[in-house]
Structures are given as C-alpha cells and as structure tokens.
Amino acid sequence: MSNLAFATPLRSPVEEFPARHIEIVSSREQRRARPRVFYAVVVVIGLFVLFMAQLLLSIVVSDGAYRIAALQNSQRDLGREQQALSEQLDLLSSPQNLATQAESLGMVLSNTSPVFLRLADGAILGSATAADAGESVITGSAGSLVPNSLLAGVPLVTATPDVDPAIAADAAAAAAAAGAAAGTPVAGAPTAPPTADSVASNPTTLPSPVTR
Amino acid sequence: MNDARKTKRRSALAVLVIFAVVALFVVRLVDIQVVSAADLNEKSLSKRSVSQTTYGSRGNIIDTNGNVLADSVDRFDITASPLLVDTFDRKSEDGKSTVEVAVVDAINELAVATGATAADITTALTEKPGSNFAYVAKSVTLEQLTAVRALGIPWVYDVLHPSRTYPMGSVAGNLVGFIGTDGPQNGLEVTEDSCVGSSNGTSTYERGADGIRIPGSTVTTRQATDGGTLKLTIDSDFQWYAQQTLAQRSIELGADWGTIVVVRVSDGHLMAVADYPSVDPNNVDGVSSSDLGSRAFSSPFEPGSTMKSLTIASLLDAGTITPTTQVNVPGRRDLGNGQSIKDSWAHGDIRYTATGILTNSSNIGTSFLTDSLSNKETRRDYMTKFGMNSLTAVGFQGESSGLVRPTSQWDAVTNYAVQFGQGMTATSAQMASAYQALGNGGVHMPLTLVEGCTMPDGTVTDLPSTEGTRVVSEAAADTTVAMMENVVTQGSLKNTLTVPGYNVAAKTGTAEVADANGYGSDRIISIAGLVPAEAPEYAIVVTFAKPDTMKTSGAVATTFKKITTQVIKTFKIAPSTVPATTYPLNF
Numbered sequence: 001m002s003n004l005a006f007a008t009p010l011r012s013p014v015e016e017f018p019a020r021h022i023e024i025v026s027s028r029e030q031r032r033a034r035p036r037v038f039y040a041v042v043v044v045i046g047l048f049v050l051f052m053a054q055l056l057l058s059i060v061v062s063d064g065a066y067r068i069a070a071l072q073n074s075q076r077d078l079g080r081e082q083q084a085l086s087e088q089l090d091l092l093s094s095p096q097n098l099a100t101q102a103e104s105l106g107m108v109l110s111n112t113s114p115v116f117l118r119l120a121d122g123a124i125l126g127s128a129t130a131a132d133a134g135e136s137v138i139t140g141s142a143g144s145l146v147p148n149s150l151l152a153g154v155p156l157v158t159a160t161p162d163v164d165p166a167i168a169a170d171a172a173a174a175a176a177a178a179g180a181a182a183g184t185p186v187a188g189a190p191t192a193p194p195t196a197d198s199v200a201s202n203p204t205t206l207p208s209p210v211t212r
Numbered sequence: 213m214n215d216a217r218k219t220k221r222r223s224a225l226a227v228l229v230i231f232a233v234v235a236l237f238v239v240r241l242v243d244i245q246v247v248s249a250a251d252l253n254e255k256s257l258s259k260r261s262v263s264q265t266t267y268g269s270r271g272n273i274i275d276t277n278g279n280v281l282a283d284s285v286d287r288f289d290i291t292a293s294p295l296l297v298d299t300f301d302r303k304s305e306d307g308k309s310t311v312e313v314a315v316v317d318a319i320n321e322l323a324v325a326t327g328a329t330a331a332d333i334t335t336a337l338t339e340k341p342g343s344n345f346a347y348v349a350k351s352v353t354l355e356q357l358t359a360v361r362a363l364g365i366p367w368v369y370d371v372l373h374p375s376r377t378y379p380m381g382s383v384a385g386n387l388v389g390f391i392g393t394d395g396p397q398n399g400l401e402v403t404e405d406s407c408v409g410s411s412n413g414t415s416t417y418e419r420g421a422d423g424i425r426i427p428g429s430t431v432t433t434r435q436a437t438d439g440g441t442l443k444l445t446i447d448s449d450f451q452w453y454a455q456q457t458l459a460q461r462s463i464e465l466g467a468d469w470g471t472i473v474v475v476r477v478s479d480g481h482l483m484a485v486a487d488y489p490s491v492d493p494n495n496v497d498g499v500s501s502s503d504l505g506s507r508a509f510s511s512p513f514e515p516g517s518t519m520k521s522l523t524i525a526s527l528l529d530a531g532t533i534t535p536t537t538q539v540n541v542p543g544r545r546d547l548g549n550g551q552s553i554k555d556s557w558a559h560g561d562i563r564y565t566a567t568g569i570l571t572n573s574s575n576i577g578t579s580f581l582t583d584s585l586s587n588k589e590t591r592r593d594y595m596t597k598f599g600m601n602s603l604t605a606v607g608f609q610g611e612s613s614g615l616v617r618p619t620s621q622w623d624a625v626t627n628y629a630v631q632f633g634q635g636m637t638a639t640s641a642q643m644a645s646a647y648q649a650l651g652n653g654g655v656h657m658p659l660t661l662v663e664g665c666t667m668p669d670g671t672v673t674d675l676p677s678t679e680g681t682r683v684v685s686e687a688a689a690d691t692t693v694a695m696m697e698n699v700v701t702q703g704s705l706k707n708t709l710t711v712p713g714y715n716v717a718a719k720t721g722t723a724e725v726a727d728a729n730g731y732g733s734d735r736i737i738s739i740a741g742l743v744p745a746e747a748p749e750y751a752i753v754v755t756f757a758k759p760d761t762m763k764t765s766g767a768v769a770t771t772f773k774k775i776t777t778q779v780i781k782t783f784k785i786a787p788s789t790v791p792a793t794t795y796p797l798n799f
Contacts, residue, residue, distance in 0.1 A: 061427055062420075062426075062427070064427065065420075065424055065425060065426065065427045066424055068425070068427070069424050069425055080286050080354050081354065083285060083286060083354075084285075084286075084353065084354040087283060087285050087377060087379065090279075090280045090283060090379035090380075091379045093279075093379075094379050094380040094381065094383065095383055095448060095449050095452035095453075096380070096381060096383070096452060096456075099452070099456075109453075111774055111777055112712075112777070113711060113712060113713050113714065113777055113780055113787070114780065114781050114784075116784075116786055116787070125786055125787045126713045126787040127712065127713060129712075137453070137456055137457070137460075138456070144456070145455070145456055145459030145460055145463070146382050146383055146452055146455045146456050146459065147381055147382050147492045147495070147498065148378075148379075148380065148381020148382060148383075148492060148494065149381065149492055149494045149495035149498070150377070150378075150379065150381060150494050151381065
C-alpha cells in the first residue's frame with residue numbers, strides 16, 4: 001500500500017506558466033464612444049460618391065463645352081446671315097434703286113406741287129394737277145446719275161428672267177400639246193390658273209393684280 | 213549565419229537602389245516643377261491656347277430718318293496653305309462613296325465660288341510652294357464663303373475681314389466719305405472717327421485636342437469696343453433727288469461742277485448738300501481725286517448777285533434805305549482812275565426803287581444804295597455776321613472760310629463790288645447759311661450737319677449748338693425776303709421760277725470768274741431762295757460753275773423750281789394763304 005497521501009507531488013520539469021494576458025476591458029461608455037466600422041464605410045463611400053460626382057460634373061461640363069461651341073457657331077452664322085440680309089435690304093431700298101424700279105413700272109415723280117386735305121375742316125389746299133407721264137427723273141434722261149456700284153447686279157423688276165429660247169420654245173410646245181390633250185374643259189371644273197405671274201409685266205401699261 | 217549576412221547585404225542594396233531611383237525622380241521633379249517650370253508651362257500653353265482678335269464694330273452713319281448711309285459688314289478672306297495643296301477625297305452626295313478631286317478641279321471650283329480667276333488662284337498657290345499661307349480671294353461675301361465651305365477643300369481656310377459698305381452709293385457720298393485699306397480716308401468717316409471708330413480687342417482661350425474651347429479658359433486681354441451711331445441731318449431721299457437733278461442739269465449745261473444746299477431755317481440743319489461730280493464710296497476710283505469731297509464746303513467762289521440780298525438786309529437794318537428808296541440809275545457809274553461799274557445789260561437812265569434794283573439785279577443801283585451806309589467797317593461787319601470769312605459750324609473736312617478782305621484793302625471798285633458779290637468769295641454752304649439767317653428773322657443759326665452721336669452705352673454726344681446770333685433785325689430780314697418775292701413775281705425769270713400756290717423768295721446770281729488774266733468769259737451761276745416766303749422754312753441755294761451752253765442764272769431756274777417743289781413735297785409745306793408782297797420797281 002503506498003502512502004499516497006504523503007506522496008509528494010511530482011514536479012513537472014519546467015513549470016512555465018504562460019504570462020496571463022491581461023487587458024483593460026473598456027467600459028460600455030468607452031465602447032460606445034469608439035468609432036465603428038460603420039463610420040469608416042460611410043466616409044469611404046462618401047468620398048467615392050464625391051469623386052464620382054466630380055467626375056460626372058466634369059463630364060457634363062465638357063459635354064456642355066461642345067454644345068456651347070456648337071451654339072456659338074450657329075449664333076455667329078445666324079448673325080452673319082441676318083447681317084447679310086439686312087445689308088441687301090438696305091441696298092435694295094436705296095433711293096436710286098427704288099426710283100429706277102418705280103419708273104420702270106411706269107410710275108413718275110411728279111414735279112407739281114402736292115395738294116393737302118386739312119383734316120380739321122376737310123378743306124382742300126392747293127390745286128390738283130395731273131402728273132405728266134413724261135416727268136421722269138431717271139428714264140428718258142441719262143439714267144441714274146447718282147451711281148451706286150453695288151446695284152450693278154440688281155435687275156429691274158420688269159426684266160424677264162433669262163431663259164434659254166430653245167428651252168422656252170420646248171416648254172411652250174409642251175404646254176400647247178398638254179392643252180390640246182386636255183380638250184374642252186369640263187363644265188364647272190376650275191379653269192387652269194394662268195402660268196404667267198399674277199402681275200402682268202408689260203412695260204407700256206401699269207400692272208394690276210389679277211384677283212379671282 | 214552566412215545566410216543572414218547575405219540577406220542583410222541584399223536588402224541594403226535594394227534600399228540603396230530605391231534611394232537612388234527616388235533621388236533621381238526628385239531631381240527630375242524639381243527640375244520640371246521648379247527650375248524649368250515657367251518655360252514648360254509656356255510651351256504647353258502655346259500648344260493649348262489660342263489667341264484671337266475680337267473685332268469691334270465700326271458705328272453706322274445714318275440719315276435723319278434712320279436710313280443707313282454707311283454700314284459695317286463682315287467680309288471674309290479666303291486663304292490656303294500651298295504646302296498642303298494636293299488631291300483630296302470628297303464624299304459623294306449619298307455619303308457612301310468618295311470621289312478624288314484633282315487640284316486643278318478644286319481651283320476651278322474655287323474660282324467659281326469666289327469670283328477670282330483660276331489663273332490668279334493658281335499663281336497664288338504655286339508662287340511659294342513651301343509656304344503655309346496664301347490669299348485665294350479677299351473680302352468675299354457670306355454667300356461666297358458658304359459656297360467655298362461647301363466645296364470641302366481641306367487646305368482652304370477663311371478669316372474674318374470686317375469691312376464697310378455704303379448701301380446708298382453716292383447718295384451723301386460727298387459727305388460721308390469712305391474707308392480705305394488703312395482706315396478712314398475722307399469726309400465724316402475721318403472727322404467723326406471719334407464717334408464711329410471702334411477698336412479691336414484680343415482674347416485667349418485654351419482648346420482641347422479636337423479644337424473645342426475648354427470652358428472657363430477664356431482670358432480677355434483687351435476688350436473690343438464698338439463705335440457709336442452717327443446721325444446726320446441729311447434726308448437721304450431728298451439728297452438723292454437733289455443729286456440726280458443737279459447731275460442731270462450740270463451735264464446739260466456742261467458745268468464743271470455744281471452744288472445744291474438746302475437748310476432748314478429754324479435751326480440751321482442741312483437737309484441736303486448735293487455735289488456734282490461726287491464720289492460713290494463703294495467705288496472710289498470711279499471719280500478723279502479732286503471730286504472726292506464736297507465742293508459745297510471746300511470751293512469758295514465769287515457769289516455775285518446773290519450777295520445783294522444780304523446788302524439790302526444790312527442797309528435796311530441800318531435804317532438807311534426802305535424797299536421803295538428811289539434811285540436814278542445811269543447806264544454806267546464812273547469811279548475815276550479809269551474804273552467804273554456796269555450792269556449786265558446796256559441801259560440808259562432808269563428810275564428804280566430799291567426793290568427794282570434787287571429784282572433787276574442792278575450793280576450800279578446797288579452801288580448807289582451802298583453810298584447810304586458809307587462806313588466800310590460796318591458793312592464788312594454785317595457780312596462777317598452773316599457767316600462770311602469764317603468757317604461754318606459744320607467744320608467739314610477741307611472746308612474753306614471764303615474771303616472778305618479787310619476794308620483797308622478795298623479800293624474804289626472793291627468798296628462797291630463786295631456788296632454785289634465780286635471781289636470776295638464764299639462757299640455754297642456759307643451762302644445757304646446766310647440765307648438761313650434771312651429766313652429766320654435775322655437770327656443766324658450754326659450750320660449743322662451732325663444731329664448727334666449715340667454711343668453703344670446709350671450716351672448721346674456731338675449734339676449741335678442751338679445758340680443763334682442776331683445779324684439784322686427781324687423787320688429788316690422779313691422786308692428783305694418780301695423784296696426777294698418780287699424777283700419771282702416780277703423779275704425776268706417769273707415764268708420759270710413761280711411755283712403755283714406758293715410764295716417763293718429768290719435772288720439770282722451770275723458771277724464772273726477770275727482767272728490768271730482777270731475776269732474771263734466763265735461764269736458761276738446760282739439762285740438762292742426761301743420757301744414759303746411769308747414764313748420761310750427752307751433756304752435753297754443752287755449753283756453751277758462754268759457752264760458751257762447757257763451762262764446766265766436763267767439756266768438755274770428750272771433746277772431751282774424742281775428743288776423747291778421737292779422741298780414742298782418732302783417736308784409737307786402747306787400752300788401759301790396770303791398773296792405775295794408786291795413793291796413797285798420803278799417810280
């Protein structure tokens with residue numbers, strides 16, 4: 001029987017107790033105050049959003065640059081076109097041109113005094129005298145003596161456009177043939193509108209519009 | 213042990229290499245960012261940035277009704293790079309296939325589009341084949357530019373070339389002047405450059421690889437400024453009529469030159485200043501260089517008998533005569549020293565009233581009337597107050613002040629001759645301005661051509677002065693005009709001068725022209741007048757110099773009547789309701 005009760009405990013050869021890991025356990029308040037992963041994620045995402053926004057913004061801005069450039073170009077072109085048209089309008093409304101055109105239509109600039117109708121009492125002041133057909137300022141004399149080199153290419157309103165005579169003859173023949181083929185117009189059917197301008201361009205008579 | 217040392221040495225080496233590389237980078241970085249930073253920045257900027265000229269628009273010149281006399285327009289220079297001239301591929305109209313276009317064809321297409329000749333374009337392109345720049349055509353219109361752009365030739369470019377156009381041609385061309393390649397050359401374009409002149413600006417911007425402007429990169433280094441709008445007192449329609457009528461009659465008469473000046477008497481505003489010959493500013497080479505300006509302002513001449521109205525007004529104001537002052541006028545007045553005064557027609561003794569002297573334009577009679585106011589200085593003062601011997605308020609380019617010599621230089625004949633318009637000179641503008649004073653109850657208003665200048669910011673400058681000076685009393689002026697009515701109703705030109713329904717006051721003038729050998733056969737003929745005579749609104753002076761076919765003032769009558777009628781129509785003058793004043797011519 002062994003004296004187990006007195007048996008000295010066996011000593012382990014090296015008794016190495018690992019140093020006990022002691023750490024300060026933060027209190028609940030401390031734990032609550034500490035930043036969490038959530039916040040980090042928010043910040044990172046926020047930054048990402050900001051960068052993306054900036055990127056998109058700069059894309060939009062540079063896209064706008066193309067639109068601005070295109071619109072500025074079209075504004076410039078339209079401005080130039082407007083200017084060119086008003087330049088032409090000014091030229092056509094120059095007194096030389098108006099007078100020449102008016103006289104080519106048979107109008108005269110009368111050399112007689114005007115007659116006034118006084119609105120207050122309906123009185124007629126002055127004696128009416130008919131203008132003389134020969135009282136022209138431009139035609140009949142040496143023509144326009146107030147030169148304007150810009151008017152060189154402006155045709156008279158009474159001038160017939162240049163048409164190749166052969167083509168004109170062909171067209172006339174074709175029109176005649178078409179007229180013959182159509183035969184007598186059906187009663188009640190509208191007559192074909194005249195092919196010529198509604199305003200006759202005859203230099204010897206005053207033109208008048210044809211109304212239907 | 214060995215292994216550990218090897219590892220240590222290897223890591224040391226790595227660190228060293230890293231340091232070396234980093235050092236290299238740092239040196240380079242400092243070099244780029246600090247040492248040569250400015251230089252590099254400049255280089256990069258010059259690659260990205262574009263400098264451009266922004267053009268200020270030169271102001272328009274308009275007439276009193278707002279019609280444009282001078283206009284700034286865009287024109288374009290078509291340029292090309294001879295270095296790059298080559299055949300090119302052009303997309304056909306359906307956009308699918310391409311056609312190769314030869315250089316010769318491209319040049320022919322350019323010639324059609326720009327109006328230049330193919331030969332000229334070929335020369336321009338082949339003169340300096342290595343050059344990067346050549347002009348194909350200068351100052352083409354927008355229409356032509358559009359045609360050129362439609363050709364799609366890759367080596368052809370265009371540059372804006374601001375230009376000037378005169379839509380009414382020579383209507384008021386004598387006044388407006390013109391612009392040459394070096395800026396304003398003549399007329400109001402020069403003298404009113406401070407109003408209509410513009411200045412060009414410069415700005416730079418940066419552009420991307422595709423040539424598009426980078427937003428927000430524009431830097432304006434100098435702001436372009438636009439010119440103001442210059443408004444004249446001229447009525448362009450009436451000015452045209454005056455020029456056309458003047459030119460027509462000048463050609464008929466074979467006159468060297470002619471002028472028509474019409475002034476509104478109430479404020480001295482010029483309604484028309486017509487000159488023959490006059491320049492078309494769009495085609496300056498069309499007339500000789502002496503015809504570029506306005507003779508109405510620049511050419512003084514001895515006005516002749518139109519001065520008699522001013523003499524009469526002066527003497528009436530001095531109170532030394534009345535319209536019925538009686539003078540026995542002999543056929544010749546001897547002044548001693550072999551000098552004498554004659555009339556333009558031979559006659560014996562005639563018993564004229566002062567009105568009769570004016571109506572028949574007797575020089576001898578005028579000399580006797582002059583005797584009633586013997587003080588030369590007083591008479592000369594009247595002339596200078598009427599605007600003689602000084603520039604008009606217009607101050608037109610190259611304007612002449614005419615000449616009335618000091619009284620110390622007046623000899624026996626000159627003493628009288630200046631009173632009937634010989635031995636002194638005045639311009640058409642001065643004569644019109646003097647008649648304005650007669651029509652305005654004796655108050656001389658400053659002659660005005662510019663109504664004002666409206667700057668782009670809305671401020672109005674160059675407003676004309678409205679301060680008049682009294683020359684003669686209202687009674688003297690009105691009586692003179694009434695006496696001038698008798699020229700129209702009782703004078704030798706009554707059949708051609710009378711305008712039915714209106715009282716017109718007029719005075720004729722047939723002046724001898726002095727040349728190197730004294731007075732020759734040349735004449736300067738004129739009629740000056742006012743309409744309507746009972747309350748004058750417009751002063752009209754028509755002058756023809758050195759006519760060939762007719763050398764008396766009768767040659768002016770038809771033109772004067774046409775202009776008077778046109779004044780009545782244009783400015784809506786109601787018919788006269790009172791009969792013309794009649795004074796006896798003889799006693």
